[in-house]
Structure formats: structure tokens, C-alpha cells
Amino acid sequence: MGFTLKNIDWAEIWKGTQDTLTMLGFSTLFTVVIGLPLGILLFLTSRGQLLENRAFYSISSFVVNVLRSVPFIILMILLIPVTKMLVGTSLGVKGSIPPLVIGAAPFFARLVETSLREVDRGVIEAAQSMGASNWQIIRSVLLPESRSGLIAGITITTVSLVSYTAMSGVIGGGGLGDLAIRYGYQRFQTDVMVVTVCILLVLVQILQMVGDRLVIKFSRK
Amino acid sequence: MIRLQNLKKDYIVKGHKTPALRGIDLSIEKGEIFGIIGHSGAGKSTLIRCINLLERPTAGSVIVDGVDLTKLDEGKLQEQRRHIGMIFQHFNLLSSATVGENVAFPLKLAKRPKAEIDKKVKEMLALVGLEQHRDKYPAQLSGGQKQRVGIARALASDPKVLLCDEATSALDPQTTNSILALLLDINRKLGLTIVLITHEMHVIRSICDRVGVIDGGHIVEMGNVLDVFLKPQHPTTQEFVEQVADSSELRAAVAHEKASGERTILRVTFLGEQTYQPILFQTMQETGTVFSILQGTISRMKDTPYGQLVIELGGDAQQNRKAVDTLRQRGLEVEVI
Ligand SMILES: Nc1ncnc2c1ncn2[C@@H]1O[C@H](COP(=O)(O)OP(=O)(O)OP(=O)(O)O)[C@@H](O)[C@H]1O
Numbered sequence: 001m002g003f004t005l006k007n008i009d010w011a012e013i014w015k016g017t018q019d020t021l022t023m024l025g026f027s028t029l030f031t032v033v034i035g036l037p038l039g040i041l042l043f044l045t046s047r048g049q050l051l052e053n054r055a056f057y058s059i060s061s062f063v064v065n066v067l068r069s070v071p072f073i074i075l076m077i078l079l080i081p082v083t084k085m086l087v088g089t090s091l092g093v094k095g096s097i098p099p100l101v102i103g104a105a106p107f108f109a110r111l112v113e114t115s116l117r118e119v120d121r122g123v124i125e126a127a128q129s130m131g132a133s134n135w136q137i138i139r140s141v142l143l144p145e146s147r148s149g150l151i152a153g154i155t156i157t158t159v160s161l162v163s164y165t166a167m168s169g170v171i172g173g174g175g176l177g178d179l180a181i182r183y184g185y186q187r188f189q190t191d192v193m194v195v196t197v198c199i200l201l202v203l204v205q206i207l208q209m210v211g212d213r214l215v216i217k218f219s220r221k
Numbered sequence: 222m223i224r225l226q227n228l229k230k231d232y233i234v235k236g237h238k239t240p241a242l243r244g245i246d247l248s249i250e251k252g253e254i255f256g257i258i259g260h261s262g263a264g265k266s267t268l269i270r271c272i273n274l275l276e277r278p279t280a281g282s283v284i285v286d287g288v289d290l291t292k293l294d295e296g297k298l299q300e301q302r303r304h305i306g307m308i309f310q311h312f313n314l315l316s317s318a319t320v321g322e323n324v325a326f327p328l329k330l331a332k333r334p335k336a337e338i339d340k341k342v343k344e345m346l347a348l349v350g351l352e353q354h355r356d357k358y359p360a361q362l363s364g365g366q367k368q369r370v371g372i373a374r375a376l377a378s379d380p381k382v383l384l385c386d387e388a389t390s391a392l393d394p395q396t397t398n399s400i401l402a403l404l405l406d407i408n409r410k411l412g413l414t415i416v417l418i419t420h421e422m423h424v425i426r427s428i429c430d431r432v433g434v435i436d437g438g439h440i441v442e443m444g445n446v447l448d449v450f451l452k453p454q455h456p457t458t459q460e461f462v463e464q465v466a467d468s469s470e471l472r473a474a475v476a477h478e479k480a481s482g483e484r485t486i487l488r489v490t491f492l493g494e495q496t497y498q499p500i501l502f503q504t505m506q507e508t509g510t511v512f513s514i515l516q517g518t519i520s521r522m523k524d525t526p527y528g529q530l531v532i533e534l535g536g537d538a539q540q541n542r543k544a545v546d547t548l549r550q551r552g553l554e555v556e557v558i
């Protein structure tokens with residue numbers, strides 16, 4: 001059996017790519033919306049920081065670690081009832097977004113926490129000495145000063161999300177992963193598998209490149 | 222302008238109380254440059270950071286321009302801090318903001334109108350001589366230029382007080398002098414009260430009016446720079462004075478002279494105009510004494526010229542005594558070593 005692209009249903013591939021991009025877009029968006037504040041809170045409540053709070057930090061840190069240590073595929077299955085409750089279904093593009101976000105947000109929050117830790121303590125103090133409120137310090141010092149680290153974090157998270165979206169195909173999540181499983185795995189159509197992998201590869205390459213460019217653009221060190 | 226009363230600060234390290242400040246009483250007048258000098262770990266940074274409550278004191282009060290900062294809530298404290306500028310050893314500029322944006326920062330925090338901010342930024346950059354660097358980022362500046370940005374930023378909100386935490390310690394000697402000159406200039410132009418901490422006597426001597434010596438969390442000596450400098454009492458102060466006067470050389474010389482028999486060795490101090498007058502020569506001629514110079518410095522403390530000579534008198538006992546009396550009558554400080 002020679003390798004040929006003749007038997008591929010391109011319409012289906014195109015649909016799968018669109019679904020993947022939709023899942024990726026929304027899950028990245030919600031991951032940032034949830035993970036960024038969570039990361040900021042983790043940072044601020046950690047030892048020696050502005051809102052030091054041992055209880056809050058230990059608990060949220062523990063939850064984050066738990067969510068991060070459960071393999072995504074298992075997390076997805078465990079979350080089926082929650083997903084149904086949140087969006088009404090655990091299938092398709094819609095049904096895969098909640099587990100993607102719940103899987104990626106803690107990961108991203110840790111990356112945010114780490115980037116914020118890189119911000120020079122002295123600069124925060126300088127802002128305090130000028131009478132900045134905590135909110136002003138977050139907005140005008142922490143976020144701009146860690147901008148390139150945050151962008152790098154978003155890039156890593158998005159790239160991880162690409163592979164998570166592919167995995168969500170296993171439980172009927174839709175997108176390229178779903179295609180690869182249905183054709184490549186269940187019907188031994190290797191050609192579809194190869195094409196989907198290539199598309200995912202190109203996607204990851206583009207994401208990484210754009211991310212790296214932005215990091216360089218915003219880096220002032 | 223600033224009054225510290227019985228200021229104490231303990232740090233808790235691994236459950237142990239380690240005192241950094243053990244009861245500081247200090248009063249700093251409006252418009253003066255007050256220096257605080259001490260060795261590493263003496264509590265200098267802790268002390269200056271207590272003045273704007275970056276460090277909250279364990280006990281005592283911090284009164285700046287009549288307001289006791291320790292009694293204020295967070296919001297009021299933030300408001301008061303706008304009147305207290307601060308510059309740092311490592312500059313602490315926002316690396317993601319341009320020079321202009323850094324200077325504008327305190328004004329943005331205070332939500333001033335844009336036009337006012339632009340005007341003030343221009344004015345401040347002109348003051349520190351960085352007009353043409355407005356759109357650069359801190360990473361593109363030299364250390365001295367960064368500190369100038371720090372000064373411009375600290376002064377943008379028209380503070381009443383400027384706190385300097387080792388502001389020149391990361392700079393080379395020449396740049397240090399230019400920053401010190403700038404601080405002195407600002408002090409005179411704006412009548413700004415400046416508190417600076419340092420471990421270099423040179424900094425104190427160049428621009429301070431008064432100095433406090435801190436050691437082990439206590440102020441062990443305090444006074445006009447001239448007095449402290451010429452007559453240091455506490456051993457720590459004496460060490461610092463030696464930094465700039467190399468009197469260790471002198472001690473060796475004196476010991477040598479003493480060892481070789483009974484002789485009269487004097488330390489003569491000239492101040493102000495005296496420094497440039499031939500008082501010593503005239504006196505020696507009149508009393509018929511001869512002398513040789515063992516060591517000498519002529520220098521300047523802020524604006525006051527001074528000289529210090531260590532001489533050995535070569536006349537007989539009576540002549541020598543007369544010479545000492547005459548020198549004293551003519552207003553010189555004479556100390557027989
Ligand atoms: N955040 C802190 N936690 C615990 N101990 C501290 C802290 N900051 C300072 N100390 C201790 O307090 C004492 C005074 O420190 P401080 O930083 O005020 O010294 P310094 O005079 O500024 O020294 P240097 O010239 O090295 O900067 C030191 O013994 C130091 O170890």
C-alpha cells in the first residue's frame with residue numbers, strides 16, 4: 001500500500017482544522033482570563049510579598065499542583081459531569097473547552113507566578129515609595145515589567161493546548177485529534193493521520209515563532 | 222522636617238528577634254543635607270526605609286513635616302509618600318518604560334493631567350541634564366545616567382524630602398562626584414531636605430551639613446560635619462575619618478618621632494580663611510621656634526576650606542610653650558599629641 005493523498009477527504013480535514021483553531025482560541029482565551037489573575041494572586045500571597053497570606057497560598061498552591069499532576073486524558077474523563085453542567089454537553093468543540101481550560105489554567109498560573117517573581121523587588125519598592133497602591137503596582141509595575149515572561153508563558157501554554165486539543169479527540173472532542181483517531185486509528189487510514197500531524201506541527205511552529213518574536217519585541221533588558 | 226523618636230526595629234529571623242535599630246532619636250531640619258554613615262549591617266538601610274515606612278518600625282514615631290506616619294492608614298500613608306522622594310543604590314527604574322515614562326511614573330500614580338505631566342517631565346529631565354535621552358530605555362544608559370533618571374523621577378512630584386539609600390555606591394568616583402554635585406545643586410535650588418546614607422566619608426564630607434554615625438542600631442555620634450570630622454569621638458567615627466584623612470600614616474609618623482626622644486608634636490587645624498594665611502610661619506618667626514612638618518592635608522568640607530598639619534617644634538621648652546599659646550590666640554585649633 002503506497003502512500004497517497006488521493007483518498008483524503010479534504011473538506012473533513014478543513015473542518016477539523018477549523019474546529020481545532022476554535023478550541024484553541026477559546027481555551028487559550030479562558031486559560032489566560034482565569035490563569036492570569038490566579039497567578040497574580042499566587043505571587044502576591046506568597047512569602048514576603050504584598051498580600052502575604054500563608055493559608056490562601058498553601059491551599060491554592062495545592063489545588064494547582066493536584067490539577068497539574070493529573071494526566072490530561074484522565075482529567076478530561078473525570079470532568080465530564082462538570083463539563084455537562086457548564087456547557088450542556090461533554091462532546092464536540094464546546095464540550096472540550098472546559099476540560100482544556102481547567103487543565104491549562106493552573107499550568108499557566110504557575111508560569112505567571114514564576115514570571116512575576118522575576119520582577120526586581122527594588123522596582124516594586126520604588127513604586128511603593130512613590131505612594132502606589134497595590135492595584136497600581138500590579139497594573140503599572142508587575143504586568144509591564146514581566147511582559148516578555150508572560151508572553152513566553154502564553155506561548156508555552158498555547159502550544160501545550162494544541163496537544164491537549166488533539167487528545168480531547170479521544171472522548172469525542174472534535175477537531176484534528178478526533179479525525180486522526182477516527183480515520184487513522186480506527187480505520188487504519190495512515191494518510192489522514194500523517195496529514196493531521198503535519199497540520200498540528202505547522203500550527204505549533206507558527207505559534208512558537210510568533211511568541212518568540214513578541215518576546216524579543218517586548219524585551220528591554 | 223523629620224523627627225524620629227525612640228525608633229526601634231526588630232526583624233524576626235527564624236523565630237528569633239534580631240534588633241536592627243535600638244532606639245534612634247533624630248531631628249533633621251528643613252533644607253539641610255543630613256548624612257548617616259555606618260558600616261555594613263549597622264542599620265542604615267533599615268533606618269532610611271523607616272522614614273517612608275517601607276519598613277514599619279517596631280516602636281517609636283516617624284514625624285515628617287508634622288505628620289506622624291506611623292499613625293496613618295494605608296491610603297493616607299500612600300498620599301504622604303508622594304511628598305517623600307527616594308533614590309536607590311541600584312536605581313530601581315522600570316526597565317519596560319522609557320526614561321520619560323519613568324520620570325512621569327509618580328505623576329501618573331497621582332493621576333495628574335497629561336499636559337502637566339509632559340511639562341514636568343521636560344523640566345525634570347532638563348534639571349538632571351538628560352533631555353536628549355527621553356525616549357531611551359534604562360538598559361541603554363550608563364549607571365550615572367540611570368541615577369539621574371532616578372533623581373528626576375524622585376523629584377517629579379515636588380517632594381519635601383529626598384531620601385538617598387547608598388545612591389552613589391554603585392558608581393565610579395567621577396560619576397559619584399557628579400551625582401553629589403547634582404544633589405547639592407538641587408538642595409540649593411529647591412531648598413529640598415536631603416537625607417542620605419552611605420559608608421563613604423567622602424560623600425559626607427562633600428555635601429552634608431550634619432552627620433550621624435550609626436553603629437549596631439544606635440546613633441553613636443552626631444553633629445556638624447566639620448566638628449565630627451575634625452574631632453571624632455567614637456571609635457567608629459574615627460575609623461571613618463581615617464578613610465579620607467589617612468591618619469594611620471600619621472600615627473606611624475608620630476610613633477616614630479616619639480620613640481626618638483622627648484619632643485613636642487602638635488596637630489594644628491585651620492578653618493575657613495585661616496587656611497590660606499601664613500599664621501604658622503609668622504608665629505614661629507616671632508617666637509624664634511623652628512618646626513618641621515610631619516604630615517598635612519588641605520582640603521574642603523562642602524564649602525569650608527580646612528587644613529590640618531602635624532608639626533614638630535624644634536625650640537626649647539619655653540619657646541615651644543609660647544608658640545602653642547600664640548597659635549591658640551590667633552584662633553587656631555592646637556592639640557598637643
Ligand atoms: N528583611 C530583613 N530580615 C531580617 N533581617 C534583616 C532584614 N533587613 C536587614 N536585616 C538585618 O538588620 C541589620 C541592619 O541591616 P541594614 O540593611 O539596615 O544594614 P545596612 O547598614 O544598610 O548595611 P549595608 O551597608 O550592608 O547595606 C543587619 O543585621 C541585617 O542582617
Ligand SMILES: [Mg+2]
Binds near residue numbers: 265266387
Ligand atoms: Mg544597606
